[in-house]
Structure formats: C-alpha cells, structure tokens
Amino acid sequence: MADSQDHEHNKMQLKGVMGWVEYRLPWVNLLNNAVGTNYPTPRNLNYWWNFGSLAGLALVIEILTGVVLNMHYVPTAEGAFASVERIMRDVNFGWLIRYVHANGASVFFAVIYLHMFRSFYYGSYKNPRELVWWLGLIIFFLMIITAFTGYVLPWGQMSFWAATVITNLASAVPVVGTDIVQWLWGDFSVGGSLLGRFNSLHYALPVAIVGVAVIHMWALHEHRSNNPLGIEVKGPQDTLPFHPYFTAKDLVGVGVFLLVLAGLVFYAPNILGEPDNYVPANPLQTPNHIVPEWYLLPFYAILRAVPDKLGGVIAMGGSIIILFAVPWLDTSKVRSAKFRPIYKQFFWLFVIDTLILGVVGANAPEGNWIIIGQLATFYYFFHFIVILPVLGWIESPKPLPDSISTSVLGDKKSPEPAE
Amino acid sequence: MDETDSRRNFLYIATGAFATVGGGLAAWPLIHQMNPAADVLALASTEVDLSPLAPGQSITVKWRGKPVFIRHRTPEEIELAQAADPDDLKDFQPDSERVQNPEWLIMVGVCTHLGCIPLGQKDTDAKGDWNGWFCPCHGSHYDTSGRIRKGPAPENLQIPEYVFLDETTVKIG
Ligand code: HEM
Ligand code: FES
Numbered sequence: 001m002a003d004s005q006d007h008e009h010n011k012m013q014l015k016g017v018m019g020w021v022e023y024r025l026p027w028v029n030l031l032n033n034a035v036g037t038n039y040p041t042p043r044n045l046n047y048w049w050n051f052g053s054l055a056g057l058a059l060v061i062e063i064l065t066g067v068v069l070n071m072h073y074v075p076t077a078e079g080a081f082a083s084v085e086r087i088m089r090d091v092n093f094g095w096l097i098r099y100v101h102a103n104g105a106s107v108f109f110a111v112i113y114l115h116m117f118r119s120f121y122y123g124s125y126k127n128p129r130e131l132v133w134w135l136g137l138i139i140f141f142l143m144i145i146t147a148f149t150g151y152v153l154p155w156g157q158m159s160f161w162a163a164t165v166i167t168n169l170a171s172a173v174p175v176v177g178t179d180i181v182q183w184l185w186g187d188f189s190v191g192g193s194l195l196g197r198f199n200s201l202h203y204a205l206p207v208a209i210v211g212v213a214v215i216h217m218w219a220l221h222e223h224r225s226n227n228p229l230g231i232e233v234k235g236p237q238d239t240l241p242f243h244p245y246f247t248a249k250d251l252v253g254v255g256v257f258l259l260v261l262a263g264l265v266f267y268a269p270n271i272l273g274e275p276d277n278y279v280p281a282n283p284l285q286t287p288n289h290i291v292p293e294w295y296l297l298p299f300y301a302i303l304r305a306v307p308d309k310l311g312g313v314i315a316m317g318g319s320i321i322i323l324f325a326v327p328w329l330d331t332s333k334v335r336s337a338k339f340r341p342i343y344k345q346f347f348w349l350f351v352i353d354t355l356i357l358g359v360v361g362a363n364a365p366e367g368n369w370i371i372i373g374q375l376a377t378f379y380y381f382f383h384f385i386v387i388l389p390v391l392g393w394i395e396s397p398k399p400l401p402d403s404i405s406t407s408v409l410g411d412k413k414s415p416e417p418a419e
Numbered sequence: 420m421d422e423t424d425s426r427r428n429f430l431y432i433a434t435g436a437f438a439t440v441g442g443g444l445a446a447w448p449l450i451h452q453m454n455p456a457a458d459v460l461a462l463a464s465t466e467v468d469l470s471p472l473a474p475g476q477s478i479t480v481k482w483r484g485k486p487v488f489i490r491h492r493t494p495e496e497i498e499l500a501q502a503a504d505p506d507d508l509k510d511f512q513p514d515s516e517r518v519q520n521p522e523w524l525i526m527v528g529v530c531t532h533l534g535c536i537p538l539g540q541k542d543t544d545a546k547g548d549w550n551g552w553f554c555p556c557h558g559s560h561y562d563t564s565g566r567i568r569k570g571p572a573p574e575n576l577q578i579p580e581y582v583f584l585d586e587t588t589v590k591i592g
Contacts, residue, residue: 189484
C-alpha cells in the first residue's frame with residue numbers, strides 16, 4: 001500500500017465478533033480490496049467482462065460435482081464403465097450430478113473461449129497485462145489436459161480410443177517416442193494402468209488450476225481491468241467501485257449462465273456427447289470415426305491438417321504456444337478494436353477461421369475437408385505471424401477519446417459514485 | 420575479489436550444485452514409477468491353436484493387451500506379398516523377413532500411425548487398396564504382408580516374437 005494512513009482509513013470498522021476476527025484475520029478487508037467497494041473498476045465495462053467470474057463459477061461447479069462423482073466412480077478398466085452406469089441409474093441424483101459435470105465442462109470451455117476472444121478484441125493482453133494473459137493460457141492448457149483425462153474416465157469406446165490416439169501422439173517424438181508412450185501408459189497398451197493415472201491427474205489438475213487462477217487475479221489486480229475503450233484509467237471519475245456495481249452486473253451473467261447450463265442438463269444432456277461413449281471400451285475394435293469433444297475440435301483439425309505424424313503434433317502444439325507470443329506479435333499501440341478499423345475485420349475473420357477448423361475437426365478427413373482444413377490451419381498461423389504485426393505498422397487507428405468518463409458521460413460532469 | 424568472497428562463492432556454487440543433483444535424484448523415482456511395473460513386465464505369453472484356420476481365414480488374439488492378427492494366407496496373397504516392388508515400400512522389408520512360414524502372417528494389429536485397429540480381419544471388412552488391411556482412422560493401407568503402402572502411418576505393422584511349438588501351435592511372446 002502506498003501510504004498506510006490511507007490503508008487504515010479504508011479499513012472496515014467492524015464491531016463485536018466480526019471485529020474480533022477482523023483484527024486477527026482481516027478477511028473482510030481482503031475481500032473489500034479484491035471485489036468490494038475498495039476496488040476501483042472502469043465504469044464502462046460491458047458484458048464481455050462477465051466471463052472471468054463465470055469461469056470461476058464453472059470451476060467451482062466442476063470441482064464440487066467432480067468430488068462427489070469420485071465417491072462412486074471406480075478407476076479400473078473392469079469397473080469404470082459399470083460404475084458410471086451405476087451413477088446414472090442407482091446413485092441418488094447421480095444422473096443429475098454427472099450431467100452437470102459433463103455439460104459443465106462444455107459450458108466452462110465456451111466461457112473460456114468467449115473470455116479469450118474478448119481479450120483479442122479489446123487487446124487485453126497488451127502491456128502491462130502480458131502476464132495476466134500468460135497465466136490465463138496456462139490455465140487453458142491445464143483445462144485441456146483436465147478435460148481430456150476426464151473424458152477418458154467413463155471408459156466407453158470414445159474414451160478408450162481418444163486416449164489411444166492422443167497418447168500415441170507422443171510416439172512421433174524421434175528415437176524415444178515409444179519409450180515415452182509406454183511411460184505414459186505404464187503398460188504396453190492403453191489399459192487400467194493409464195486409467196488409474198488419468199483419474200489421479202483429473203483430480204489433481206483442477207486444484208492446480210485454482211492455484212494459477214489466484215495468481216492470474218493477483219496479476220490482474222495490480223494494473224486492474226482493461227476496458228472497452230482500451231485507454232488508461234485517468235482518475236476516480238473513470239471508475240466505479242466493484243461492489244455493488246459490478247457484483248450486480250456479474251450476477252446477471254450468473255443467471256444467464258445457470259439458465260444455459262440447466263437447459264443443457266435438463267433438456268439435452270447428451271447433445272454435446274458422443275453416443276459411442278455409451279458402448280463399453282473394446283480394445284479390439286476401433287469405432288469408425290473418432291472425434292474429441294467439440295471444444296477440442298479446432299486443435300484436432302490442425303493436428304490432421306499436416307500429413308506428417310510429427311509435423312501434425314508440432315502444428316497442434318504450436319497453435320497454443322503461439323498464443324504466448326501474441327502480446328508481442330500484435331505491434332499496435334492501440335488496445336481496443338473499436339479504434340482499429342482494419343484489425344476489427346481481421347478479428348472476425350479469425351473467429352470464422354476457428355469455427356471452420358471446428359467443423360473440419362468434426363468431419364472425417366476425406367475429400368474437400370482435407371484441403372479446407374489445411375487452408376484454415378494456414379490462416380490460423382498467418383493471422384498471428386503476419387497479420388497481427390503488419391497491421392500494427394500500417395493501420396492508422398481512429399483518434400482515442402480523452403478519457404473514459406468524457407467518452408461515457410459526454411460533457412456531463414461526472415457524478416460522484418455512490419458511497 | 421577478496422578471500423572471503425571467493426570462499427563464499429564456492430560455497431554457494433557447491434550448495435547449489437548439490438541441491439540440483441539431489442533434486443534430480445529425488446525426482447527420478449517419481450518419474451520412473453510411471454513406467455510399466457514388474458508384474459506388467461513379467462508377461463505370460465499366449466499360445467494359439469491354428470488348426471481350425473483354413474487358408475484365407477484370420478483370427479485376432481490378445482497379447483499384452485493388444486490385438487495380434489494371425490492370418491492363414493492364400494497362395495495368391497503370399498505371391499502378392501513376395502512380388503512387391505521394393506521401390507513401392509515406404510518402410511522397406513521383404514516378405515521373407517516378416518514371416519517364419521509364409522502361410523502364417525502373425526503381426527501386432529495396431530496401426531503404426533496413432534494406434535487404431537485396422538480393418539481386414541473379417542471377410543466383409545474393407546481391406547484397402549492392397550487387399551490387406553485398412554485403418555479407418557486416418558486412412559492407412561497395408562498390403563498382404565502388413566506393410567504400409569499408403570496413408571499417414573510411418574511403419575509396417577509390427578511383428579511380435581513368436582515360435583511354432585508344433586505344426587499348428589504357435590506361442591506368441
Ligand atoms: C477443471 C475442471 C474439470 C473439468 C473441465 C472436468 C471435465 C470432465 C469431463 C469432460 C468428464 C467426462 C464427462 C462424461 O462424459 O462422463 C469428466 C468426468 C469425471 N470427472 Fe471431471 N472435470 C473437472 C474437474 C473434476 C474434479 C475436481 C473431479 C474430482 C475430484 C472430477 C471427477 C470426475 C469423475 C469421477 C469423472 C468420471 C465420471 C463421469 O464420467 O461423469 N472432475 N470430467
Ligand atoms: S491410426 Fe491408423 S491411420 Fe491413423
């Protein structure tokens with residue numbers, strides 16, 4: 001804190017038991033500084049800023065439902081499939097808890113993708129928020145591993161063959177590839193040994209995600225939120241206290257989020273899943289068409305776009321690694337696409353490109369899908385490696401407003417935020 | 420730099436080096452525990468009775484958790500396999516190196532691309548352009564000797580260790 005005088009002044013004055021506790025463990029103060037009246041927030045944040053809190057909610061839902069699922073789940077090749085069926089049929093509310101967990105994972109990824117596209121549109125990854133972006137990408141990576149290991153647990157046909165195909169990617173590594181794959185399997189084939197360690201990782205990684213998310217928010221709180229205009233906060237007239245203004249706004253998002261999740265769980269619980277996963281794993285028969293969950297389809301399309309085994313793996317890994325370089329590949333000094341007329345169009349092209357990749361990933365690699373997949377993969381990298389840096393040099397941005405408050409309130413004098 | 424400084428530096432470097440090596444040694448058990456355990460390595464082999472298989476028939480048996488394809492090849496299949504032009508083979512291997520007895524082709528039925536099980540064991544299966552096996556996952560074609568001919572798989576289907584115990588019994592592994 002800059003000066004302790006100010007610090008003391010902002011401290012809540014609490015009486016009684018609360019005061020007794022607060023004196024010893026200032027948790028109200030901590031919350032107040034993090035998400036309370038003492039956390040100034042740009043007053044112009046729109047609904048695209050809701051997805052961070054929603055991601056946190058989704059994470060909590062996944063952990064709660066996951067911990068209870070694990071009370072009934074049996075992580076062995078012989079027992080896994082039957083234990084999931086038992087959860088669905090016999091365990092009290094097991095069906096509900098499992099459907100919330102499975103669909104919750106989908107909604108979680110949807111939220112994270114929107115959160116990331118928000119960052120692309122408003123240049124949220126730029127100086128001084130590069131590490132906020134990096135920590136977010138680490139969470140994203142951990143989520144992919146978590147979701148993939150989770151998808152294997154029910155030990156259906158898709159579980160088994162997704163595990164086979166994805167762990168075999170490591171065999172593309174020259175010389176030691178086979179050793180790595182057997183190290184991953186703990187066996188000479190995908191089986192109970194792999195299932196056991198996947199269950200262990202699937203339990204542990206979300207805990208790691210919680211840890212990284214805390215650091216992500218720590219870094220965020222240092223320079224605070226970016227905003228739709230992408231310009232700096234110049235003073236108190238540009239901000240509102242987080243509570244009650246943005247706690248209320250976040251709750252609106254929570255309502256919509258829960259409606260969507262409940263809609264999926266109660267009306268279409270299997271729409272995002274693969275029917276083949278209700279067939280028990282059979283190591284002697286591959287399903288005709290192996291597909292990952294929808295949220296990994298674009299990456300699967302990139303993997304298959306390169307006709308070489310090692311090349312495909314490198315391209316897929318590169319498609320995530322390259323995101324770490326985005327704060328430097330984007331050479332424009334202006335953050336928000338609002339003031340970048342050309343970038344704005346390329347942003348939407350990029351969105352369309354990722355959607356095309358998703359469709360390609362869902363289709364068998366035959367005929368036109370191969371060439372479409374290759375073009376879309378090429379464009380994915382072209383966007384980052386060529387378009388982003390070049391646009392920063394050649395584009396002339398529109399004039400930026402003087403401040404958030406003049407832009408939002410016009411000439412009206414800024415009203416005092418309610419105390 | 421005076422005497423105490425260099426002594427201190429020495430201590431820093433020595434302590435750091437010990438900590439690094441010690442950390443590495445402590446990490447090894449954590450890494451190695453994931454490798455196949457002793458009971459997994461001590462694998463029983465599988466014995467198979469071949470007498471019911473007429474030429475042109477195949478069976479799949481499980482060995483080390485993986486399918487092993489055993490095919491009683493027809494004379495035409497043997498001829499096709501032996502006549503292959505070496506220039507056409509991505510992973511060159513003459514048929515004679517892949518069989519002990521040309522009538523019996525015994526190989527691990529796992530696609531060398533990403534591990535799917537190729538089709539071709541049943542008469543009704545798609546067998547690919549070389550009338551051997553076809554992997555539906557990403558379209559790899561194998562010939563009547565199980566060699567990769569077309570598609571993303573880099574290698575021929577693997578040949579396991581096996582011995583013929585008598586005319587019609589084979590022990591795999
Ligand atoms: C980042 C948070 C998480 C994500 C994205 C996630 C994702 C998934 C997914 C996609 C599945 C497969 C759903 C299906 O088709 O059945 C799954 C299953 C499972 N997860 Fe999670 N999970 C998370 C956290 C957890 C946690 C913290 C636990 C337990 C401590 C857990 C325990 C389980 C269990 C036991 C299953 C197998 C039962 C089932 O298939 O429903 N998960 N998870
Ligand atoms: S796994 Fe057989 S072609 Fe890819």
